[in-house]
Amino acid sequence: MKTIKVDYIARVEGEGALRIRFKGSEVRDVELRIFEPPRFFEAFLRGRSYLEAPDLTARICGICPVAYQMSACAAMEDAIGVGIESGLRALRTLLYCGEWIESHTLHMFLLHAPDFLHYPDATTMARDHREMVARGLRIKKAGNALVRVVGGREVHPINVCVGGFYRAPYRSELEALIPELTAARDDALIAAEWMATFDFPEFSRDYELVAIRGEREYPFMGRRIVSNKGLNLDVHQYDATFVEAQVPYSNALHSSVKGRGSYLCGPLSRFSLNFDLLSDAAREAARRARIPVPCLNPYKSILVRAVEVIHALEEAIRIIGQFETPAESCVETNARAGIGYGCTEAPRGLLYHRYSLDGDGLIRDAKIVPPTSQNQKAIEEDLMALAPRMVAAAHGEATAMAEHAIRNYDPCISCATHFLDLTMEQE
């Protein structure tokens, strides 16, 4: 019996382990075990006010707090029957653009690119590719600046509330960002061309791609969830369509499409299902990088992220150009009993929140489904498909292959409940 074991996979957000068992050259099973300690958000949210959900759920993830705030707001506003006017919605999109830019850039330059170029980390990579790493850091900084101006700070922004914002940013504050955002867009265009020269493994699977379908804009927020295999539902039908199951080896729940199996959310899905809604420059960058539509090669997710960064930068510049300070920074909200459903596109994919409120606006029940739980089954299946290549490879190379395959998804294990510990067993 052959056992290959690695302590953990680095450059992911969270703690996890991987075990692959072989019989001969056949794979028996793959277990992606997430041992990030559970923090019980859905439990302690009970009894809290609907107004507290954006700040409390933001703490699920320091990498994508805006996503949690946006999904929580969407669900709460649905529960209490409040609509947000277009000016405030544009401000939310602007804040979300900032998060996509900083989160994607962190992953592309600091976590994922080193896989393609065989470095342990970005600072080592910077010895040979300093200019590109510096470019990445500049783009990331521009994204963070946007989050800071609209949200108050980069991690766990303070300015978001159910109904809108505590204070709308001043026009002058936003306009001051334009030069940095424009320079970042130019940096991102160059980065996309550089990343397109990476060596991409031949790999694709027949994924069910699931994402929000934008009405007029590439989706950050929305209610309509679609797939390339015929799903087309409103967010309130989420629980009737998808199911979460607990597995004994993991602290993260696994999602699947009822009666059908695994699915994929995130950049590949958004891109494949909303290509027509990307900005002209983003579409052009995708063509130059030769990304197919639909894109079914998860290794190319780094290119898709680059395209989404270009789009988010252009979208941010557009929104700021048209910005007019809203009359009220927040719509009035009043507590009422009800159930609310909300979903938005976190950088890693669909983030679903559902809350049931009592007449005082206190949470009776909460359900949160982060993108990494939804993708976990698909990640395991990718590893299963790669296993024959891993068996044939030397131990170190096999581990690198497994880690790379997992990092394709930018898994946020803190969200899903972090490190990877690879065990390969040969019976």
Next chain:
Amino acid sequence: MPQRPRKRKPRLAVWKFASCDGCQLSLLDCEDELLAISEQVQIANFAEASSARMKGPYDLSLVEGSITTAHDAQRIQEVRRASRYLVTIGACATAGGVQALRNFGNTKEFASIVYATPEYISTLDRSTPVAAHVRVDFELRGCPINKAQLLEVASAFLDGRLPAIPAHPVCVECKLRGTICLMVARGVPCLGPITHAGCGAICPAYARGCYGCYGPSDSPNAASLMREWSRRGATRGEIVRVLRTFNAAAEPFAAVSKVYEDDQG
């Protein structure tokens, strides 16, 4: 000028326990400084950023997250043994974090709400700060920490001096920033008078009362502030909730929240 003898680069390690990753992300958010830091400091263990890991001892360990499992209670002992200085970063490592809300409830019930088969889940009944387990050389507060303060603390320890991190309340930062007092001028309930400075008084500058994410300041009078909140119409439930967020288990937030909870019947 005489040249100082070449010393080996100091070794920095970053460790994660139960947390959201936001505080260690603050280090990667130092976009202007990151490459310079990596040239002057040996980043010996930082799993979120690098696959390369060096064994200890480490000159400085930054610890994020609270202790919530038996395994982590052991692991923090190992981190302490391998570290010359150990600094906790953020509300989780310093006060137990938002996950310490379980300390006021029933963890078994909590697990059964989130998981169909809670038996698979291994967790402690309480989320505790790092200082409850090992000696801590400095506690940097905040949910999340302020990255400028992180750079100050890390460079202070690596240079062998005390970090300049004031323990006064957020009110002082509002005055320094020139923000008009929300509570006095507009009647907005604010935790600023009892909350540790460090954020730069962001919330009041955004027309929002401080919500206490940096935890208690040095000798705060939480009971008095809450009487004022109460006089201005805050319900007992609201007061319990506002004190029980990201630093719920920190005294005196915990003690005062308990008084209002008991009074609720």
